[in-house]
Amino acid sequence: EVQLVESGGGLVQPGGSLRLSCAASGFTFSDHDMDWVRQAPGKGLEWVGRSENKPKNYNTEYAASVKGRFTISRDNSENSLYLQMNSLKIEDSAVYYCVVWFNGYVAPWGRGTLVTVSS
Amino acid sequence: DIQMTQSPPTLSAAVGDRVTITCRASQSIDIWVAWYQQKPGKAPKLLIYKASTLESGVPSRFSGSGSGTEFTLTISSLQPDDSATYYCQHYYIPRTSFGQGTKLEIE
Numbered sequence: 001e002v003q004l005v006e007s008g009g010g011l012v013q014p015g016g017s018l019r020l021s022c023a024a025s026g027f028t029f030s031d032h033d034m035d036w037v038r039q040a041p042g043k044g045l046e047w048v049g050r051s052e053n054k055p056k057n058y059n060t061e062y063a064a065s066v067k068g069r070f071t072i073s074r075d076n077s078e079n080s081l082y083l084q085m086n087s088l089k090i091e092d093s094a095v096y097y098c099v100v101w102f103n104g105y106v107a108p109w110g111r112g113t114l115v116t117v118s119s
Numbered sequence: 120d121i122q123m124t125q126s127p128p129t130l131s132a133a134v135g136d137r138v139t140i141t142c143r144a145s146q147s148i149d150i151w152v153a154w155y156q157q158k159p160g161k162a163p164k165l166l167i168y169k170a171s172t173l174e175s176g177v178p179s180r181f182s183g184s185g186s187g188t189e190f191t192l193t194i195s196s197l198q199p200d201d202s203a204t205y206y207c208q209h210y211y212i213p214r215t216s217f218g219q220g221t222k223l224e225i226e
Contacts, residue, residue, distance in 0.1 A: 035215065037217075044217060044219050046217070047214070047217065064120075104153065104168050105165055105174075106208075107164075112162060
């Protein structure tokens with residue numbers, strides 16, 4: 001059974017940093033692209049970025065809104081995905097989900113972890 | 120980047136009605152569209168992938184169609200449990216994006 005468990009969210013001041021983690025199980029981690037997706041309170045889903053799979057050399061891609069501030073990494077030995085968030089802004093406040101890509105879809109979704117950027 | 124324009128933003132319908140939600144892609148994406156249902160306080164749930172493939176366990180009243188740039192999600196006979204927000208998503212490597220969402224209310 002595929003499981004994704006996000007952690008590391010919390011309250012941080014503007015300009016601060018936070019590192020999110022995602023523990024994955026139930027599939028061969030290195031074979032799959034992994035994304036971070038976020039959802040601000042009362043808003044829609046926003047793609048944050050991607051760590052591609054082993055055949056694609058674990059290449060990373062980012063949304064324009066986070067490029068240069070956020071870094072995605074993965075530890076294939078630990079089946080874990082990470083999101084390092086620096087220079088956080090109030091508008092980065094959201095529930096952050098990590099998701100795994102199968103053949104054209106992501107499922108299931110984890111519960112997410114809440115990040116609140118506030119002074 | 121490929122943009123997904125979803126309509127309508129809100130929709131109100133009665134139990135038993137047939138409803139359709141549309142997503143239009145800014146360029147051709149073949150059949151690489153998925154649809155998700157999200158209820159308040161919950162994570163999104165996959166309904167349809169590759170434009171028209173029904174996810175296991177999803178009721179057959181849900182169906183998807185389309186290819187290229189125009190995609191639709193149809194609920195053939197609306198049930199009270201279908202009250203939720205629905206999102207489309209494209210999968211066109213190496214990036215993705217979501218539609219703005221459609222909030223479906225049951226009258």
